[in-house]
Amino acid sequence: MSKIEEIFSVGIDIGTTTTSVVVSKLKIKNVASGFVVPKIEIIDKTVIYRSDVYFTPLIDDTAIDYSGIEKIVRDEYKTAQVNMDEIKTGAVIITGDTARKENAESVLKAISRMAGSFVVATAGPHLEAYIAGLGSGAAAYSAQKHTIVANADVGGGTTNISVFNDGKLIATLCADIGGRLIRFKPWTDRVQGFIRGGEVTASHMGISLNKSKTLLLPEISKIGNILAESLVSILRGKPNDLAKKLTLGELVENIKPKYVMFSGGVGRLVYEEDEVDDIKTVTRFGDLGPALALGLKKAINDEPIKLLKPDETIYATVIGAGVHTTELSGSTIYVSDPEVLPFRDLPAIYLTETEDLTHVTSEIVAKSEKFSGQDTRILPAIVVPKTFGNSFNKIKGLAHAIAAAARKVTQKGPLVIICEDDIGKAFGNLLKNALNKPRPVISIDQLTMKEGDYIDIGRPLYDGGVVPVVIKTLVFSNS
Incomplete structure (x- = not known):
């Protein structure tokens, strides 16, 4: 019988009027039989703690009080009897008019980093709408x-x-x-x-x-x-x-x-x-x-x-953030060095399907230049659509095309590959072998992203079988 792994997840909602925190327990299990490729899924999500609802601390009409938010989170963790080290996933979402405050983005990212090992920052009214619709039932x-x-x-x-x-x-x-x-x-x-x-x-x-x-x-x-x-x-x-x-x-x-x-x-x-x-x-x-x-x-x-x-009214968004934002990658992944994780706010570039693999190389180089000012260490995540197919020769050629691009771009850090098809482990191995200089390779699969999305990737769970991921669009409005 497959083991069940339990992890804690947090949701933090910083809204126009109120701020609240929920802690949930997620159960992870391999639901496939013993003779096939593992299929690791979240099999249960239970809210185990709800904070009081606080008025959102503000410095004035233009700025959020970071210290006030931090105190709420730390105090509620203490009341819930969970340590920050125990929080393995979750999301902080900044909503409503608060997302327009001058320091909204910096406060959101700072809170996400102090709240747990992989608590991601999310913002934007359309994402908030979706999350609340999940949390409300x-x-x-x-x-x-x-x-x-x-x-x-x-x-x-x-x-x-x-x-x-x-x-x-x-x-x-x-x-x-x-x-x-x-x-x-x-x-x-x-x-x-x-x-x-x-x-x-x-x-x-x-x-x-x-x-x-x-x-x-x-x-x-x-x-x-x-x-x-x-x-x-x-x-x-x-x-x-x-x-x-x-x-x-x-x-x-x-x-x-x-x-x-x-x-x-x-x-x-x-x-x-x-x-x-x-x-x-x-x-x-x-x-x-x-x-x-x-x-x-x-x-x-x-x-x-x-x-x-x-099912939920005032807690709908925070429960949506804490329970419904995280998903798991496919179970055939390749992570050459888990210590480089987690990654946060990694933009995605979506490859155009083509038989001309030199075009793949030039497309990656051209698109990566747009993001070179954001983080000179890491390339954007490269999304490999299903339309490329999964034949060995095709994915080997594609791996060599990506390796050629990696030699040309300014970003010399880890390579992150998102495969829509179930080829993450094979692709990661082929890409690692195609590189002429060693660099970490993260290749995960069975995810769908589009150009303009961002992805957060946490450290491996379930004995390295999967990684937690959050796919999102970051939007801060100053209008």
């Missing part, structure tokens, strides 16, 4: 019921929507709609601050915003209702005028989900909030959250889209 429900399900993760600064059909992601949409677009002195009608989405919405309504301005209860309720109607118009696939102003990136029209779940801090209130008629209750959190939640509850009731309650 929308993807699983879509797969189980063979239907189209949308998850709208409504946070402080943004709403990130993922749409799944039969469990597969078919669209992501993002908009500046959230509870902290306008901030109030808690329990009062006095405005303390606002961000872009709040200013755009107020202007759309003919309201002039400034700090210390007071807004009447009917005005706050109307802002919540108008934002809710804009969000539902996006879900309907027919965005209204305000939705078009608040949308980040491209809008996908004519999506028609049969069901919708709301997650995130405001999403949780959709299932809890009741009609209120006093200013203190509406502004008790110091923001638009309750008004927006009530607006969403009303707006969705008038739609044919059926409201579902998610």
Whole structure:
């Protein structure tokens, strides 16, 4: 019977309003029979610890408080009774308006490095939308019921929507709609601050915003209702005028989900909030959250889209980050020197299938020059598509073409090969032999990447049989 290896994984979500941490236990096992090539998979994922939900520490409106975030993480690890050395994988994700702070990228990378041996940095609203859809249970429900399900993760600064059909992601949409677009002195009608989405919405309504301005209860309720109607118009696939102003990136029209779940801090209130008629209750959190939640509850009731309650609301993104971001490579890998791992934020170049192997060499040299300023030590990961085939002569010729490119480029560090087909070990051996000067070779397989993706690769698990990987797109927005 194959052994089961257990590892700890962490998810850390640094959002516009709140920050939280979850610790999960992943179980890894060889699920193949003893007479075939190993197939090592994650067979179980269990959340074993959830932190309290903290207000995200900020230095001011433009910068994140790194020390405050670090203290939260260290304190929660202590409470969870796990050491940083025990955390083998996981992800830190920075979300919403916080991703626009001046020091967002540096804080994210610093936290990822202190949080464990292979805790990766992730950012970007479309990735956040996907992760939240996994964590909320929308993807699983879509797969189980063979239907189209949308998850709208409504946070402080943004709403990130993922749409799944039969469990597969078919669209992501993002908009500046959230509870902290306008901030109030808690329990009062006095405005303390606002961000872009709040200013755009107020202007759309003919309201002039400034700090210390007071807004009447009917005005706050109307802002919540108008934002809710804009969000539902996006879900309907027919965005209204305000939705078009608040949308980040491209809008996908004519999506028609049969069901919708709301997650995130405001999403949780959709299932809890009741009609209120006093200013203190509406502004008790110091923001638009309750008004927006009530607006969403009303707006969705008038739609044919059926409201579902998610498995997770406020923890959806952090559970998605900690439980669903990591996958395993194929089980036929080649790692000449495990000590060079882990790699983080390694860009990918995707080879164009061709019979002319000299073209492969020149393509690698040309594309690697674009990344030469980022890390002069390591070449981008080279993705070998299935279309090249897996005959011995073909992969041997391809290995020699890559070795020729390695001799020409300025980056003289490890070579990382991502094989879509199940040829990682064979390719790694052939490439190692084709090199005229020794250098580490990492060749892993059964992964699919595209040009522009980034990959993180951890140290080998399960007696060297697999490596944990995270494929992602890093996006930081300053708009």
